Amino acid sequence: MAAAAPATKSPPKRRVRAVLSWLHLWTGLTAGLVFALASLAGTVLVFHVDLLKLQHPQLAQHAPVADGRVLAQLIERWRPEGLRSLDLxxxxxxxxxxxxxDGHRQYFAPEDGALLLYxxxxxxxxxxxxxxxxxxLGGKTGREVWGVIGWISVAMILIGLYLWWPRSGRYLAQLKVHAGPPVRRWLTWHRSAGVILLPLLLLATVTGVGxxxxxxxxxxxxxAFGGSNVKAPELPANDAPIDWTQAIAQARIAIPGARLAxxxxxxxxxxxVSFRxxxxxxxxxxxxxxxxLSRDGRVVQAFxxxxxxAGMRMSQAFYPLHVGAVxxxxxxxxxxxxxxxxxxxLVTGFLFWRRRRGKR
Incomplete structure (x- = not known):
């Protein structure tokens, strides 16, 4: 009786690819679900101010005037209840x-400080x-969880790129989208959309993690690139009244051409007294x-x-790049x-997996 042929092992590269494919699938169907839902919320939040004014048209029916007397009234009235900053x-x-x-926001009329919205x-x-x-929705703990999911998402994106990467000369063929059969359709939709839009997806993900x-x-x-935080000067305690009209005027001219925010x-x-x-x-x-500024209106620092x-500018670019402010x-x-x-x-990956699984 002839001896059984020894089992052949798959090449190491193929084994690595199989492991990465498994990781890409299951991280996509688990952590990828949270990532997708949070990203949908981000899409809505890009238009936060526009939607806010659509919901509450009374907010848009004013002239954008920052009156120091109104600011003084708002601070005196609401500071005891936890007011910490105001956008002008x-x-x-x-x-x-x-x-x-406590995280809530209130909106006041610029003319007289009347409460418009809570x-x-x-x-x-x-x-x-x-x-x-x-x-x-989990405070500090939720943010830490979100950070882990963000790193997983970065890894998932890069693994997807590796799994897509074709042999030399076949890049356009690998980007082709097919209408059928279903297994091929969902696979090509998934990988082509991911690769074509990968730079923007990676930018949004990395800046979020950042x-x-x-x-x-x-x-x-x-x-690596230089830079440091600018420390605000420490002024002695002082309970003298602040002339907010003068403070606003001084802050406006301290940095020529800047918008007081x-x-x-x-x-x-x-x-x-600090302004952004x-x-x-x-x-x-x-x-x-x-x-x-000091309480008597003297500018003690203007930066x-x-x-x-470059290093500090790069770190400060994460937020505006993430929210599409650039x-x-x-x-x-x-x-x-x-x-x-x-x-x-997530949807196309799931449909591809379900169809392929159904054919086994």
Whole structure:
């Protein structure tokens, strides 16, 4: 009787490919589901301000005037209830947008400070989606989980690229989309969409991870390319009244050409008054430039964020790139479209797997 032929082992490269294919499939169907749902929320949030004004048209029916007397009234009235900062009225949203310690927001008329709207993630769909997109509704723990899922998603994208990569000269053939049979259709839709839009998908994913681990990314980038945080000056405690009209006027001219965007509400005896500005050339919609004044209105620090070295500018670019604040309306719509891609890849990947499994 002839001896049985020894079992042949598959080549190492094929075994590696099989393992990576298995990882790509099951991470896509598990962590990929959370990633896809959070990305859908991101698509909606790209148009957060537009949708907010559509829901509450009273917010758009004002002139964008930042009156120091109104600001003084708002701080005196709402600081005891946790008010920590306010966005100044602007063309896009011509009302005071106030941020509170517990995460809720309130909106006030620029003319007289009348309360126009109260929002929290408990009663507002857009803020609920924001909480889901940022930390999966889980606070600090949710953000850490989201960071892990983000890294897994980056790995999944790169594995997908490896599995797609064709032999030399067959790149266009590998991108071809087929109408049938179903197994081939779902596979080609999945891989072609993923590869064609991979740069934008990878950009959105990496910048999202970069915001979760902002301190680590900033440290690495500044070590490699230079830059450092600018420390605000420490002023002695002082409970003298602040002339907010004068403070706004001084902050506006401290950095020529910059848009005054946000004011931090000082503690009753805090000596410094801090503003955020968007300098010319800055991508961040609120700006990373800062002006610090004393309570008597003297400018003690004015820093234009465009003067940062490359590493710090790179770390500060994560947020505006992630939300589509760079490149005008075209990039905004492209960012929203990319937010739909993870769900498309999840569905087409699942349909491919189900069809292939059914043929076995």
């Amino acid at each position: 009225p602007r063309e896009e949203l011509p009302v005071w947008q106030a941020y509170f310690e 929002r929290s993630h408990h009663d507002d769909v857009l803020l609920w989606l924001h909480e889901w997109h940022v930390d999966l 915001m979760v681990y902002s301190k680590g990314f900033q440290k690495a980038l500044t070590a 946000r004011v931090s509400v000082p503690d009753p005896d805090e000596g410094a 500005l968007q300098a010319q050339g800055e991508w961040h919609p609120v700006g990373r430039s800062t002006v610090v 234009d964020a465009t003067a940062h070295e 490149g005008g309306a075209a990039m905004k719509w492209m960012t929203a479209f990319v937010g739909l891609l993870p769900m498309f890849l």
